Structure formats: C-alpha cells, structure tokens
Amino acid sequence: MDLFNVMTLREISAKLNEIFTETTLREESLPLEKALGRILAEDQTAAEDVPHFTRSVVDGYAVRAKDTFGASESIPGFLNLVGAVEMGKPALQSVKSGEAIYVPTGGALPDGADAVVMIEYTELFGAGQIAIHRPSAPLENVMSKGDDLASGEIVLRRGSRLRPQDLGVLSALGIDRVQVFAPFQVSVLSTGDEIVPVREKPTPGQIRDINSYTISGLIEGAGGCVKRAVLVKDDFNALKLAVAEALADSDLVLLSGGSSVGEKDYTQKVIQSFEDSEILAHGLAIKPGKPTVVARVGGVPVFGLPGQPASAMMIFKAVVEPLLQKLTGEALFILADGSENLHNDKLASLLRTRTVTAVASSNIHAAPGRTTFQMVSLERRSGSLAAIPVHGKSGMISLMSRADGYIQIEPEQEGILQGEVVQVILF
Structure with missing residues (x-):
C-alpha cells in the first residue's frame, strides 16, 4: 500500500x-500560586483601582508645581519643609502654598500637592527650608489613583496563558483564585x-x-x-x-x-x-x-x-x-473586531513560539515542493548570531540535543543562502 x-x-x-x-x-478553579501556565476560562476584571491612592514614584518632596516654576541651579526656589510622610501610612498633613513635605518612593501624596521634586534636585537649608534647583510640572513623579489599572477594566482576557507577570497583576487586584481550563x-x-x-x-x-x-x-x-x-x-x-x-x-x-x-x-x-x-x-x-x-x-x-x-x-x-x-482554549491574538483568530499562519506562529533572528552560516538545501525543517544550533560570531545547520545520518538521536531550534523553509523556497537572515524557532 x-x-x-x-x-x-x-x-x-x-x-x-x-x-x-x-x-x-x-474548567477548574485554582489558587493563584498554582495557576502559572494555565489558560484563563474567563475575563479578569479589576474590581478596584491600582494604585488605590495617589503616590510618589520617587524619593523627594511633595510640592505645588507652580511653587517651583523658575527654579534653577543658579537661582533656586525656597520652600518651607513642614513634615514627612511615613511609608505604608496615609499622609497626615496637606501641602499649602510655599510648603513641601518629604515623601518616600511609593508613599502617599499629601493633599494639596500635585508634583514631587526628586531629592537629587533639592538641598536642605537651615531653619526648616529646602532649596529647589529644578522646576516640576504638574503630576511629575506622581502616579494617580487608578493610573495603573482602573476599576472595571478588563486586565486579562479569556484564553490568556498566565505568565509570572500576570500573576503579579492579579495579586495586585486581590484576586487569589482564578477559573482556568483543565x-x-x-x-x-x-x-x-x-x-x-x-x-x-x-x-x-x-x-x-x-x-x-x-x-x-x-x-x-x-x-x-x-x-x-x-x-x-x-x-x-x-x-x-x-x-x-x-x-x-x-x-x-x-x-x-x-x-x-x-x-x-x-x-x-x-x-x-x-x-x-x-x-x-x-x-x-x-x-x-x-x-x-x-x-x-x-x-x-x-x-x-x-x-x-x-x-x-x-x-x-x-x-x-x-x-x-x-x-486548550489559548487565544493567540485578538482581531480588531474582538474576534479570535488562531490560524493566521505567520502571525500566529510568531505569537505561539519564541524566535530569534540569525544569519545562516552556510547554504541550506530544501526539499522541492515540501515544507523543510532544518535543525540549527546558535553561536555568536563576529557580533552576530549564526544559525549553524545540524546535520547527521537519519535516526541520530544526538541531533535533537545539539539543536537550539529550527528554520522553516516554505515549499516555494529553493533553500537558504549563506549569509541570509533567517528566523530561528527555538525549542
């Protein structure tokens, strides 16, 4: 036959x-710590804002931005230092015109302030004053409530394979269990x-x-x-x-x-x-x-x-x-109209696999009329990544362990020329 x-x-x-x-x-429900690599069975929506309070993204001084306008190295602006925000606690004082309050990275922004001057651009003076050597714009070095994730926002969609960073997003929202596909x-x-x-x-x-x-x-x-x-x-x-x-x-x-x-x-x-x-x-x-x-x-x-x-x-x-x-329910990408498309050949392949760009170290022959897969190893040569064909007799087991990935040569291609740039799909 x-x-x-x-x-x-x-x-x-x-x-x-x-x-x-x-x-x-x-479907099954899993605790977040067991969900790495699993595929979401439902959209994940933020039930609260992240951050849930306005905070500083640097160590510095909370100020009213307009109080710093015109400040420079040669002509600094002077503000009264009236307090400090403790990490992990709400700001107990508000900032008034002509005042500044110290705030650490991640600390709550006091009422009345709309900017934070980095500590590197300030200098402590006597009598409870600081000198400002650089002006600040409104909201500079400030992360407002909901800037990262807004309440009601879909943060991860059904069909997403959970990565470590996705677990971090969910934990920030207080989500400790997720519904995933078995x-x-x-x-x-x-x-x-x-x-x-x-x-x-x-x-x-x-x-x-x-x-x-x-x-x-x-x-x-x-x-x-x-x-x-x-x-x-x-x-x-x-x-x-x-x-x-x-x-x-x-x-x-x-x-x-x-x-x-x-x-x-x-x-x-x-x-x-x-x-x-x-x-x-x-x-x-x-x-x-x-x-x-x-x-x-x-x-x-x-x-x-x-x-x-x-x-x-x-x-x-x-x-x-x-x-x-x-x-398994994995959505490789979402079209503009919101529908899932799993088989747009080249785009789906890129999203499904890890690839690197390399230069063919030699000519690679292809089988006419057939899709040819050529295993390659990768090596750094003269500042570039070289794809080196892994050859051997049919049935040699070591071919697999010697290869870092493979090149896919389409049926209409005659092969790959030495020096040609190729996409290597990594194992």
Whole structure:
C-alpha cells in the first residue's frame, strides 16, 4: 500500500482548523500560586483601582508645581519643609502654598500637592527650608489613583496563558483564585517490537524508548497533560485495545511509529477499525516527517507520528502543537473586531513560539515542493548570531540535543543562502 492523500502543511492545518472548531473544555478553579501556565476560562476584571491612592514614584518632596516654576541651579526656589510622610501610612498633613513635605518612593501624596521634586534636585537649608534647583510640572513623579489599572477594566482576557507577570497583576487586584481550563489530556502510545523500556539494556536490534519521553515533554511544554505514555507491540489487536483505552479518557491521542507503509505498520488500519473514523491525511509534504497519519475518531484527533524521534518532534511542533493550543482554549491574538483568530499562519506562529533572528552560516538545501525543517544550533560570531545547520545520518538521536531550534523553509523556497537572515524557532 502506498502513501495516499498526502497534504501540505498549510492544507492539513486548515483541515484541522475546519474540523475541530468547537471543543467543550473542562474548567477548574485554582489558587493563584498554582495557576502559572494555565489558560484563563474567563475575563479578569479589576474590581478596584491600582494604585488605590495617589503616590510618589520617587524619593523627594511633595510640592505645588507652580511653587517651583523658575527654579534653577543658579537661582533656586525656597520652600518651607513642614513634615514627612511615613511609608505604608496615609499622609497626615496637606501641602499649602510655599510648603513641601518629604515623601518616600511609593508613599502617599499629601493633599494639596500635585508634583514631587526628586531629592537629587533639592538641598536642605537651615531653619526648616529646602532649596529647589529644578522646576516640576504638574503630576511629575506622581502616579494617580487608578493610573495603573482602573476599576472595571478588563486586565486579562479569556484564553490568556498566565505568565509570572500576570500573576503579579492579579495579586495586585486581590484576586487569589482564578477559573482556568483543565489541562488537555493526551495519550502517547509508542509502537514497535524493537522498543524496550528505558531501564532495560537493549539487545542487538532493539532500542530504548525515546519518543515517550520526547513527546511527553513537548505535550507538557505546550500546556497539555500526559494521561498515559505506554509501549505497545506491533500487533493489531494489542494496538487497537490501547487506542480504545486512550480514546475513552483522552482529548487527543498520539501514536509514534507504525505510520509508514511497512508490513507491520498498523496505525492506519487500527484507526479505520473504529466507527466514525476518518483518515484526514496519510503522508505530509514535510521534511522530515512525511510518513505521518492525521485522523479523527469521533471528535478526538489522532496522530500517527513517525517513529524516528527527530521527525516525530518536528511533526509535533508543526502540526500537533498549534492544534493543541487551539483546543486548550489559548487565544493567540485578538482581531480588531474582538474576534479570535488562531490560524493566521505567520502571525500566529510568531505569537505561539519564541524566535530569534540569525544569519545562516552556510547554504541550506530544501526539499522541492515540501515544507523543510532544518535543525540549527546558535553561536555568536563576529557580533552576530549564526544559525549553524545540524546535520547527521537519519535516526541520530544526538541531533535533537545539539539543536537550539529550527528554520522553516516554505515549499516555494529553493533553500537558504549563506549569509541570509533567517528566523530561528527555538525549542
């Protein structure tokens, strides 16, 4: 049997986006300290102003700005120092014309003051006076109530993946629990008679299980949760039983190995043995990773990844991860009309991944008519970041650990020339 229904990366991405348009996501409430990396299930709105009082952003003196107009190094202005604000306490005095009150960074601004002169531009004089050597404008060095966040403002939207700085924003608002989407449950089934558990010493002809660990790490990194990662022998019945168990409690099923056209490559046959199943693609115009099966069983996406670890990794990054992010509720960006758009190829890719700009250290050849992924390492050379192709024989495991990222070369490109500026997608 030959590979059939081979699709390009753009075609399969569009197909997946078309089929898996709606997903009922489970939700859960988490304390803020447990919510890092989780995806918000509802908008977060400020119930109060931040800051909730007007305060100074520098160490200095609270003044009426007009009292400092015309002050300079040669002709300073003089103000009466009438008190000080204690940190963490409200200002007990007000500032009148011709007066100044000391206020620390973050301290409350006294009534009557509308500016703060930095302490560096002042000088203490006797008889309770300070000299001002620089004029201040109204609201200079002042953060007014609600300047940071205003009550009623949406500060984080549904679909946002929570970062450390987002936890800080929520804590500033007194929000200690958030409603988030439950992690997407993914089952990983590694197939092959030659695959043995990592703790076993392989005999000639055998290899240790690699893909279970690599793919599980990719799933966790993309915000999913590994429901199970098991080894399955090259046996139709054993594989069907394992897939049936995975379909019963998983949101997505990944099989590695068995996706080609060999005598014991059962992935496609097993998928087709289930009711309401559909093979969306058997073979992708991608290098590496052509022998890939993309399917669905009911509403569950099922992928047959290549057994070769580097190929499996690239297919996950190119095809599985974008779908996983969509299905977990992550909104990659919001259009001007407020609607979510998850598959504007280039923009979504930039927002989904971390990239750096580098210079190709040598010519990089591409596969005609296929999307080519070239792993690269990064090195600083002559003040610039160089992308160095990581080459090796097919199946070399060390390729993955030697690479810092990869370059995506589109089907219409003939390749990359030495010295050409490229975008490296980081692992």
